[in-house]
Amino acid sequence: MTRTFDIAVIGATGSVGEALVQLLEEREFPVANLHLLASGESAGRSLAFKGKSLRVRDLQGFDFASVRLAFFAASSKVTQMYAAQAAAAGCAVVDLASGLPAEQAPRLVPEVNPQVLAALNAPYLLTSPSAPAIALAAVLAALPESLVIQRLTVTACLAVSSRGREAVSELARQTAELLNGRALEPRLFDRQMAFNLLAQVEQADSDGHAALERQIAGELRQLLGVPQLPVAITCIQAPVFFGDSLTVSLQAESAIDLQQVCAALDGAPALELVERDDYPTAVGDAVGQDVVYVGRVRAGLDDPAQLNLWITSDNVRKGAALNAVQIAELLIKHYL
Known part of the structure; x- marks a missing residue:
């Protein structure tokens, strides 16, 4: 008989939380009871799961001892407030908000570094990395072993959904205002986002780097097991609702064998290689x-x-919800 597990999804009403619930059903995850949780203002809504309408409850006061696994798909602040409580109750945690340090909750992409699980003990605390890091790591890990990366340069064009549902609504509102000839009033973004590119996605530090840029570089080094890899990364905000797109340039030790590279990328299960006479887009x-x-x-x-x-990838589905569910699938198969 197949074992089933009681699961909690924190941040269930957000775009990532809803995608998580959808994927748990699509992938036939062995759920016994699914607890949907959110902050007070979002509690009371309902989400469909396996033909039923499940009510979203308030996270405050939830008993984590009643579940074996919790997905934290809310803010990093929520993870910091409740993850320790979940772990103390013996509940495994998969954090999608990078709320915990890597030493406490290692970053994991199942296609890249599943071996990190073997070094951990219950209760398991794991982080699903940022969407750009997941896409980059999946591609770079698939390259031939003979290709040794000396330096990596990345420009990440991030969809506004990386900043949540409110940012999607803001882009839609700005677009409608401009198309209807009305004066534009930026709210969430500090300037016009529609039909524009913003040179940074958040406030930069004193050295000119955004926290997300530093985060992606650190995640890549951990995922690939190359702590000294020089990484130059620029994140820009693109007027796209969903789907990140990245340009990547890497310096290798020796001349690139393009035929070998393409064969390796084409054979990787998590990738789709588009041949030279075409190219992929986020929307298409x-x-x-x-x-x-x-x-x-x-x-x-x-x-x-x-x-x-x-490189292009769905930042909400592949770059967040799916990776988290795949982490959970590894846990229940081998460790829970």
């Missing part, structure tokens, strides 16, 4: 899909040891 390809798309694979203009790539 990645959104709603469970793979990372790779295209425009080419050597450098003047340097045969340089490899350039274009």
Whole structure:
């Protein structure tokens, strides 16, 4: 008889939380009882799950001893407030908000570094990394072992959904105002987002780097097991609702064998390689899909040891909810 597990989803009313609930049903996750939780103002709503309408309850006062596994898909502050309580109750935690330090909750992408689980003990605290880091790690880990990366440069064009449902509504509102000839009033963003590109996604520190840029670099180093890898990353906000797109340039130790690279990318289960006469886009390809798309694979203009790539992925589904569910699938198969 297949074992089933009582599960909690914190932040169930957000876009990632709703995607989690959908994927738990799609992938036939062995759920016995599903507890949907959110902050006070979101409690009381209902979500569909396996033909039933489940009511979302207030997180405050929830007994984590009643579940074996909890997905934290709310803010990092919520994770920091409740993860220790969940762990003390013997509940495994999968954090999607990077609310815990890597030493306490290692970053995990099942296609990249599943071996980190073997070094942990119950109750398991794990983090599903940021969406850009998941997409980058999935691609870079699939490259041939003979390709040794010396330096990595990334420009990440992030969808507004990376900042939550409120940002999606803001882009829609700005777009409607401009198309109808009305004066634009930015609210969530500090300037016009519609039909525009913003050079940073959040406030930069004194050195000019955003916290997310530092986070992605750190996550990549941990996921790939290369703590000294030089990473240069710029995150920009793109006027796209869903789907991140990234340009990647890496410097290798020696000349790139493009045929070998393409064969490796084409054979990776989590990737979809688009051939040279075409290229993938977020809207046309990645959104709603469970793979990372790779295209425009080419050597450098003047340097045969340089490899350039274009990557696009659904930041909510593949880059958040699916990775978290896959982590949970590893846990229940081997550790819970």
